[in-house]
Amino acid sequence: MASISDDEFDRLLTHFEREAVHLEARDAYGTAVELPHMAKWAAGQPDDLAWLRRWCATVRLHSSAGRSVRRVRIVSEPLSDYQRWSHSIAWPMVEAGEDIRWAPRQLVSSVAMPGNDFYLFDDRLVVFLIYAGNGLAIDKMASTEPHDVRLCRNTFDALWQLAIPHHDYQPV
Helix, strand or coil, X not given: CEECCHHHHHHHHHCCCXXXXXXXXXXXXXXXXXXXXXXXXXXXXXXCCHHHHHHHXXXXXXXXXXXXXXXXXXXXXXXXXXXXXXXXXXXXXXXXXXXXXXXXXXXXXXXXXXXXXXXXXCCCEEEEEXXXXXXXXXXXXXXXXXXXXXXXXXXXXXXXXXXXXXXXXXXX
């Protein structure tokens, strides 16, 4: 495995051939991009979600070209404030074509999973997302090892079957 730069990761998000799947398994994140917007939400202030437009435009391009973008979020219930906020801002991404599902943690105990969140691109490359305890992203590790690819594919497929589509999931 090797670390990849943010620029390399951005290129992967925009230049895959068929499918990008994403697993999020933490109850809270602390990304520099998201923190100010979550603070607005917590204070009851409006957010026009302009900061999501670039991602939504990317998803629309993938969707119109027949490429799939799917995400499973494993969540503890009741939801953390972060996940409540995340649920409240997911609609623009879903409308753009990203298929987001929610997997209550109590449903996934028997699913074998890698130790970190990941993106799997075209069943050929895994990027593990490494976070500090406070939720800040600290590294992205890429692997093409068949074992890693297989583990992530099997994990995602198993979780996908258990997860609830965004439009059906009612936050607890």
